[in-house]
Amino acid sequence: MNDLGHRGVGWCFLWGLCLSLLVPAALPAQTTNSAELARLFQQYKYKESSVRPPQGLLKYEYLVPGGKYTQLFDWDMYFIGVALSYDHQGMSLAHSVQDFLLFSGVNDNVGGWVPRIVTPQGMGALPQTCKPFLAQSALRVTRTMGNTDWVRQNNLALSTPPVFWETTRRSSDGLFRWFNGVESGVDNTPAVSSDPSDVTEGVDLQCYLYREYVALAVIMRKQGYTTRSGEYQQQADDLKRLIQKKMWSEAYGVFFNIDSRTGKFVTIKSWTNLIPLWAGVATPEQGQIMIRQHVLNPREFWSPSGIRSLAADEPLYDPQAGYWRGPVWVITNYLLMHGLMNYGFRKEARELAAETVSMLLRDLRVHGCMRENYQPDTGEPARCERLVGWNLLAEHMQEEAETGSDPTSLTDWMLPGEAASGEK
Numbered sequence: 001m002n003d004l005g006h007r008g009v010g011w012c013f014l015w016g017l018c019l020s021l022l023v024p025a026a027l028p029a030q031t032t033n034s035a036e037l038a039r040l041f042q043q044y045k046y047k048e049s050s051v052r053p054p055q056g057l058l059k060y061e062y063l064v065p066g067g068k069y070t071q072l073f074d075w076d077m078y079f080i081g082v083a084l085s086y087d088h089q090g091m092s093l094a095h096s097v098q099d100f101l102l103f104s105g106v107n108d109n110v111g112g113w114v115p116r117i118v119t120p121q122g123m124g125a126l127p128q129t130c131k132p133f134l135a136q137s138a139l140r141v142t143r144t145m146g147n148t149d150w151v152r153q154n155n156l157a158l159s160t161p162p163v164f165w166e167t168t169r170r171s172s173d174g175l176f177r178w179f180n181g182v183e184s185g186v187d188n189t190p191a192v193s194s195d196p197s198d199v200t201e202g203v204d205l206q207c208y209l210y211r212e213y214v215a216l217a218v219i220m221r222k223q224g225y226t227t228r229s230g231e232y233q234q235q236a237d238d239l240k241r242l243i244q245k246k247m248w249s250e251a252y253g254v255f256f257n258i259d260s261r262t263g264k265f266v267t268i269k270s271w272t273n274l275i276p277l278w279a280g281v282a283t284p285e286q287g288q289i290m291i292r293q294h295v296l297n298p299r300e301f302w303s304p305s306g307i308r309s310l311a312a313d314e315p316l317y318d319p320q321a322g323y324w325r326g327p328v329w330v331i332t333n334y335l336l337m338h339g340l341m342n343y344g345f346r347k348e349a350r351e352l353a354a355e356t357v358s359m360l361l362r363d364l365r366v367h368g369c370m371r372e373n374y375q376p377d378t379g380e381p382a383r384c385e386r387l388v389g390w391n392l393l394a395e396h397m398q399e400e401a402e403t404g405s406d407p408t409s410l411t412d413w414m415l416p417g418e419a420a421s422g423e424k
Helices: 001-023 029-043 074-086 091-101 133-144 155-159 162-170 203-222 226-246 271-279 284-295 330-342 346-367 388-403
Strands: 256-261 264-266
Touching: 029 346, 074 091, 074 133, 074 388, 091 133, 091 155, 091 284, 133 155, 133 162, 133 203, 155 203, 155 226, 162 203, 203 226, 203 271, 226 256, 256 271, 271 330, 330 346, 330 388, 346 388
Parallel strands: none
Antiparallel strands: 256 264
16 A cells, blocks of 8 residues: 555544544433433423422412322322432422421320321311321431431321321231221232221331331431431331341242231232332342242243232232323332332343333323323333322433442431531
């Protein structure tokens, strides 16, 4: 090759090098999908629509599942607040908790009772009660705002709701009972009896209460109330051991609800049986068994779109119109993504996060909305209503799966200055 040829090759090489520096490398699909989801959330003002101004009985601004909803719901509030914490929005969750606490003790003869739902016109009535998420919500507020100022004003009110469960819903075996499926939030689950009511000791309920005790322990510890903190932590530890001992089925390799009348397992495989993975209640051995035999089993919970709300081999499984009897929900995928991460299944957690984001993107691109739940095998919308709510959690799912971060964690964070001075 002559000198001209050498120079030509050299210039081509240099030109290509320059282009490679000027043109950014293609972003991974997970990054672009999450970014598009965030952009669509902004375009449709989903986050803004999740915060309602004070009205009627609701004296403070409050969180709703978006769209047509005007009701304040218990666990919806918590998970929407978790999603909004990425935008440093803590007061809307704080105010929602305050709206609930305004009705704490409104029935003087039932200590600690809080309604499950509050609307501008009225509130839910006994015997259903608020799911145990108020202390977890308060701790999330503390974490978002970086101080204990708000929660310090509500210590007493936050400590009373668990009393209701302890005095009216604790069975002789030490476990707690759901009144019915609607109270549990998994409205039509076959794993919780509604007729007769007040008989089902729910795996999910025990885990929520375990986390509530831990949240109260952390809240008290960060304010310097070490004795009260220790008492709540002891209650959490005792309940955790009880779940591991009484609700674990060696034969099935999974946790089951219990019928308090007979003490026997309710051998129906609902996604709520898997909540101990998210709550960190399962032992390492139990977690491994449950994930390998059930969570990742395509004949049961694992599907192309995520975690089925009822195992596919259950007689009542209905992936199209089953509501909580088969379809995939973002909340099931989100909690089980963290459950997989907690027990070392990071690859599967990333897959679950990616599919959740893709599923919502398909719906938003085609229909301009999101739904409550989706068909497990196709990812198409199931027969259900539109929903924003906890679907907002999907915006950061892939980030959390990649980094291992968990905004629902109760213990892996510190307040500003806490590392230097110790627990507050």
